[in-house]
Amino acid sequence: MTQPTRRRGVWFLLALGVLFVLRIDVWNQHNTARLLGLPIGLTYHILFSLGLIAFFYLMVRFAWPYDDHSGDES
Amino acid sequence: MTIALLIGYLFVVLAIGLWSRRRLSNTGEDFFVAGRTIGPFVLLMSLFGTHMTAFALLGASGEAYREGIGVFGLMASSSALVVPALFFYVGTKVWHIGKSHGYLTQIQYFRDRFQADHLGLVLFLVLVGLLLPYLLIGVMGAGLTFEQITNGQIPYWVGSLTVCAVIFVYVTSSGMRGTAMVNTFQTLVFMTLGGLATVVIMSKLGGLGAVMDHLQTHQSHLLVRGEHISPALLVTYSAIPLSAGMFPHLFNHWLTARSAATFKGPIIFYPLCIALVWVPSVLLGMAGAVDFPNLQGPAANGVLIMMVEKHAPGVLGGLLAAGVFAAIMSSLDSQTLALGNMFTQDIVRHYRIGGEVSEAKQVWWGRLFIFLVLALTFGISLVAPRSIFKLGIWSFTGFAGLLPILIAALFWKRATAVGAYASVFTTAVAWLYFFSSGSKTIGTTDIMAVTAVIGLSSITMILGSLVSKPPGNLAKFF
Numbered sequence: 001m002t003q004p005t006r007r008r009g010v011w012f013l014l015a016l017g018v019l020f021v022l023r024i025d026v027w028n029q030h031n032t033a034r035l036l037g038l039p040i041g042l043t044y045h046i047l048f049s050l051g052l053i054a055f056f057y058l059m060v061r062f063a064w065p066y067d068d069h070s071g072d073e074s
Numbered sequence: 075m076t077i078a079l080l081i082g083y084l085f086v087v088l089a090i091g092l093w094s095r096r097r098l099s100n101t102g103e104d105f106f107v108a109g110r111t112i113g114p115f116v117l118l119m120s121l122f123g124t125h126m127t128a129f130a131l132l133g134a135s136g137e138a139y140r141e142g143i144g145v146f147g148l149m150a151s152s153s154a155l156v157v158p159a160l161f162f163y164v165g166t167k168v169w170h171i172g173k174s175h176g177y178l179t180q181i182q183y184f185r186d187r188f189q190a191d192h193l194g195l196v197l198f199l200v201l202v203g204l205l206l207p208y209l210l211i212g213v214m215g216a217g218l219t220f221e222q223i224t225n226g227q228i229p230y231w232v233g234s235l236t237v238c239a240v241i242f243v244y245v246t247s248s249g250m251r252g253t254a255m256v257n258t259f260q261t262l263v264f265m266t267l268g269g270l271a272t273v274v275i276m277s278k279l280g281g282l283g284a285v286m287d288h289l290q291t292h293q294s295h296l297l298v299r300g301e302h303i304s305p306a307l308l309v310t311y312s313a314i315p316l317s318a319g320m321f322p323h324l325f326n327h328w329l330t331a332r333s334a335a336t337f338k339g340p341i342i343f344y345p346l347c348i349a350l351v352w353v354p355s356v357l358l359g360m361a362g363a364v365d366f367p368n369l370q371g372p373a374a375n376g377v378l379i380m381m382v383e384k385h386a387p388g389v390l391g392g393l394l395a396a397g398v399f400a401a402i403m404s405s406l407d408s409q410t411l412a413l414g415n416m417f418t419q420d421i422v423r424h425y426r427i428g429g430e431v432s433e434a435k436q437v438w439w440g441r442l443f444i445f446l447v448l449a450l451t452f453g454i455s456l457v458a459p460r461s462i463f464k465l466g467i468w469s470f471t472g473f474a475g476l477l478p479i480l481i482a483a484l485f486w487k488r489a490t491a492v493g494a495y496a497s498v499f500t501t502a503v504a505w506l507y508f509f510s511s512g513s514k515t516i517g518t519t520d521i522m523a524v525t526a527v528i529g530l531s532s533i534t535m536i537l538g539s540l541v542s543k544p545p546g547n548l549a550k551f552f
Contacts, residue, residue: 009163016159020312023151026305030298032290037282039297042143046353049154052345056158060341066166066334073170 008063019055023048077224079392083263083399084240090259091244094252102423102436105249106178106415112254112330114339120254121327121340122347123261123404125157125318127208128215131264131355131401133466136375138359142296144303145359148311150352154345156315161341164319165328167484169337171551172329180325180480181420187483189545190491196498197476198420201322204472205409206451207465212406213238213455216399222379223395234455237399238448241407245414246441250330253407260400265350267397270390271382272354278385279361288364296360307515310522317473319480322416323408372460414444468509475501475527478535486539487548493539500534501527 028041035043065073103109112120137145168183177183180201185194213234220233228236244252279285289296299308318324331337355378362369362377365384369377382394418439423431431439479497482489508514508523516523 024305024308032298039143041299042146045147045151046349049151049345049349052154053342056342060338068335
């Protein structure tokens, strides 16, 4: 694996840690407001899950550790 | 009508499984990991369908009935974050090593990586011990669901036996290739029908807004996480999806990928699949509190079926029932195949029982073990108490506790067999301690016991490795 790819993999690992923290939405613990027709505590986690699609796309795009043709670590 | 649709569904499943047989070549690699030829879409569907048991539909709606919206954050968004990350960092590496060295099971890798034959046997026993209750829950769940959906016209044992028989036919006839194709179909079925059920039932109840207004007035605690799902629980529950890294059936599916790049789609779209299944389950569970406000204990787990019976009888009800079976069977088949694979590769082939095991003989043994596993599970399901459903979370806890061994084996050159033994032993002791205490959390806190099990397992893996000498074959793996 090349150094830049390995470094980006570590950065994305750290970003996963940040996302882990963002998932713990203590600010919605008792919030009864609604967003998009649903309780905000539910909407937040749905949007969070859908946002992960973009995150993992970027992870695969910029920190993919394998050569697509040979399958070996690049 | 419901019974006819269910039987029709099972015939479709059988047809797909048997159709897949035409491409089967009689080798162990083809039977157990589909010759490592599975593409991205089928890999995504089979990984997701295998990982999501009936719990995602029935159990989650029951939990949402009791706990409300917090269930999604607790169980779904944690999986959406953790599982694709596991695929990225662990799954692709496992695939690469598996392909390079021809491994078909976890145990083969651990035996080779740590140069420890007996460690393989210990891990085999632990993994089988953790997987069997999980399998049993699926078979029992199938029987109970059959009985409930048909209002007792089909008794529990007939339902369980039917599902076991269908799985036996298509798994033994076409191995992983058929299992992956059937899983793809079943995953599409339960994802589609879950969404359809939500739309139909919500509109019958006056729309989403009316349901939320009703809950706001009568059961407002369901619309916030509140005190029943604390931040500590939300944080530590995230350790449960780590179990996916050690599930033998997911490991098997990882090895089926055509190339490393095949993982890209599953990694990106796994969170979407989670949302597509869990949002309907949670919403329908909460809507159940509008129609059936006083369900107590395990009865709440049947709320989804009750909602379907009340609001979507006839054809739609039968299709939705098929969706529930899709979720049950898409896990059961892969678990059964994984156990058949482990018995064949890690016991029969490894110890050369009956002499050298040819490729064709591997398939023969695999089929025999699949039959024995299903027969044993069905037999136990007839006498096991229904409290066994509580074992599900403990099965996850055990698998998660073993994950440090795999992480260390893949990424840490200094990891040794002594560390792995220490980790297995610690996981077993900690697991037994928390299991016998009967509490999923530590003491009176909201901290999940699984975090302590993983922590202790990791520490002993590190300490055990540091006090022993690494194996001399590192160049093979790093």
